[in-house]
Amino acid sequence: MLNATLIKKLRDFELDIDLSVNDGEVMVLLGENGSGKSTVLNLLSGLLVPDEGNIILNNIELFSSEKGIFVPPEERNIGYVFQNYALFPHMTVFDNISFGLRMRRIPKNQFNEEVDRFLEDLGIAHVKCERVTNLSGGQRQRVALARALIIRPHLLLLDEPLTALDQSAREKIRLELRTQLVNSNQPSILVTHSLKDARIIGDKVMMLEKGKVIWSGKASDLKSLSTIPDDSAVNFVSEEYISFSGIAID
Amino acid sequence: MKTTIAIIIFALIIIITILFFTLPLFSLLLRISPEDFIAAILDPDVNNAIMLSLITAAMATTIIVLLGTPIAYLNARYEYRGRNFVETLLDLPIVLPPSVAGLALLVLFGRRGLIGGFLNDIGITIIFTTFAVVLAQVFVAGPLYIRQAKTAFAMVDRVYENAARTLGAGPFVTFVKVTIPLAWTGLVSGVILGFARGIGEFGATIMVAGNLPGKTQTMPLAIYGMMQSDLTASIALSIVLIAMSCIILIIIRILSGRSS
Numbered sequence: 001m002l003n004a005t006l007i008k009k010l011r012d013f014e015l016d017i018d019l020s021v022n023d024g025e026v027m028v029l030l031g032e033n034g035s036g037k038s039t040v041l042n043l044l045s046g047l048l049v050p051d052e053g054n055i056i057l058n059n060i061e062l063f064s065s066e067k068g069i070f071v072p073p074e075e076r077n078i079g080y081v082f083q084n085y086a087l088f089p090h091m092t093v094f095d096n097i098s099f100g101l102r103m104r105r106i107p108k109n110q111f112n113e114e115v116d117r118f119l120e121d122l123g124i125a126h127v128k129c130e131r132v133t134n135l136s137g138g139q140r141q142r143v144a145l146a147r148a149l150i151i152r153p154h155l156l157l158l159d160e161p162l163t164a165l166d167q168s169a170r171e172k173i174r175l176e177l178r179t180q181l182v183n184s185n186q187p188s189i190l191v192t193h194s195l196k197d198a199r200i201i202g203d204k205v206m207m208l209e210k211g212k213v214i215w216s217g218k219a220s221d222l223k224s225l226s227t228i229p230d231d232s233a234v235n236f237v238s239e240e241y242i243s244f245s246g247i248a249i250d
Numbered sequence: 251m252k253t254t255i256a257i258i259i260f261a262l263i264i265i266i267t268i269l270f271f272t273l274p275l276f277s278l279l280l281r282i283s284p285e286d287f288i289a290a291i292l293d294p295d296v297n298n299a300i301m302l303s304l305i306t307a308a309m310a311t312t313i314i315v316l317l318g319t320p321i322a323y324l325n326a327r328y329e330y331r332g333r334n335f336v337e338t339l340l341d342l343p344i345v346l347p348p349s350v351a352g353l354a355l356l357v358l359f360g361r362r363g364l365i366g367g368f369l370n371d372i373g374i375t376i377i378f379t380t381f382a383v384v385l386a387q388v389f390v391a392g393p394l395y396i397r398q399a400k401t402a403f404a405m406v407d408r409v410y411e412n413a414a415r416t417l418g419a420g421p422f423v424t425f426v427k428v429t430i431p432l433a434w435t436g437l438v439s440g441v442i443l444g445f446a447r448g449i450g451e452f453g454a455t456i457m458v459a460g461n462l463p464g465k466t467q468t469m470p471l472a473i474y475g476m477m478q479s480d481l482t483a484s485i486a487l488s489i490v491l492i493a494m495s496c497i498i499l500i501i502i503r504i505l506s507g508r509s510s
Contacts, residue, residue, distance in 0.1 A: 042412075045412075045416050046415075046416075047412050047415065047416070072415075072420075073412075073415040073416050074415050074416075074417075074418050074419055074420050075418075076416075077418075078416060079416070080412075080413065080416040082409055082412070082413055084409075086407075086409040086410055086412070086413040087413075088410060088413070088414075088428060088432075089410075089432070090431045090432060090434075099414070099417050099419075099427075100417035100418050103417055103418035103419050103423065104418055147417065148416075148417075151417065151418065
């Protein structure tokens with residue numbers, strides 16, 4: 001389980017957010033570009049340092065401004081699927097997926113089987129020895145997911161995992177992704193600017209604008225705009241946001 | 251009519267330019283027979299100069315890579331106060347006349363120099379030794395490598411390093427397993443450029459190391475030293491250097507083609 005309070009002064013605004021995500025639960029951060037969504041992921045993974053706050057994952061404190069605790073990213077065991085995937089272009093699919101296991105000094109004969117199982121599960125066994133530069137968008141997305149999941153992360157972060165895909169691949173992978181995230185049973189946080197991604201993949205949704213949460217609730221409440229809670233202020237903000245901002249309703 | 255004249259003038263300028271840069275080199279090739287070339291190359295002094303050049307340039311390149319890589323990475327990745335100033339200082343030897351570089355090294359490492367004086371007290375002499383040749387090469391060729399390496403590191407997208415960190419790699423392992431392989435082509439080009447500059451070093455070397463056959467006489471110094479006594483040997487050495495330069499240029503072209 002993840003509990004975090006993050007405060008970070010950014011160039012144009014201050015990010016201030018409280019998060020709580022249970023095991024097997026998918027939290028979606030929804031917002032337009034520059035709303036601070038990706039920064040939240042970087043703060044949680046340790047790639048950025050919050051100015052204030054704390055991060056507690058499975059009862060272990062990864063960051064505390066008060067106690068001066070900062071666990072570096074390589075020791076947090078957090079899986080991160082980057083936007084555009086960030087697959088190592090000088091490595092094969094196998095080497096990409098096994099990278100995290102090699103860093104944990106797991107012997108090759110032990111992780112071979114594990115990698116093969118992931119490749120099979122994700123339907124990409126046939127590209128095992130390919131350079132990642134030769135893969136399609138959908139295949140890259142699966143390799144990135146496998147690379148992040150194989151380390152059995154305590155938390156999985158996904159930054160716009162579907163935007164690099166074409167429309168038809170996106171429809172198919174969206175449902176797959178939901179199943180994989182729920183089955184892998186760690187808390188997951190997915191960043192998107194698509195309402196549809198949020199509705200289908202998420203359990204909980206937080207809408208961000210300029211670093212602040214402007215609406216939060218169940219993903220099912222997003223099914224139609226009219227079912228967004230009766231609070232008129234929130235409703236107004238959400239509708240306006242959806243009508244005029246960069247959130248995609250595809 | 252006017253157009254024809256313009257084309258003729260244009261073509262003439264092109265031909266003159268190409269001839270100007272290639273004719274001197276061809277004239278060297280035409281001046282020596284293959285037999286004389288082989289005989290000259292086998293001459294012990296010529297041979298020593300070739301070996302000394304290769305060894306000192308290899309040593310200088312190794313030192314340059316060890317010293318230059320960290321600062322190239324620092325300048326590519328981190329903003330810090332005074333970075334522009336540091337970069338300008340490091341670029342200085344590229345534009346500095348080699349004789350000035352030589353004199354500066356002589357003043358620093360000479361027997362009464364800032365460091366040379368101290369070393370002299372504990373019985374170490376640098377000036378006019380093979381090590382002085384290496385020092386001169388490091389001084390003039392290092393900045394070329396540092397510049398190239400900095401560009402190579404700057405072109406590596408940080409997201410790959412971030413991905414490696416989240417997968418469990420510490421900063422050093424990330425540097426070795428991800429950053430260096432991704433910057434590899436640029437780094438190798440930098441190494442080759444540095445090596446080439448080191449092999450060709452003349453001005454600073456002759457001032458700080460002298461022209462002692464077998465000890466400090468590298469190929470460019472031997473060409474200069476033998477020019478009056480044994481022109482054939484000078485020409486043979488020049489041809490070896492031209493061949494090396496061609497090979498280096500071809501390698502860099504292949505590498506830059508691959509990286510683009």
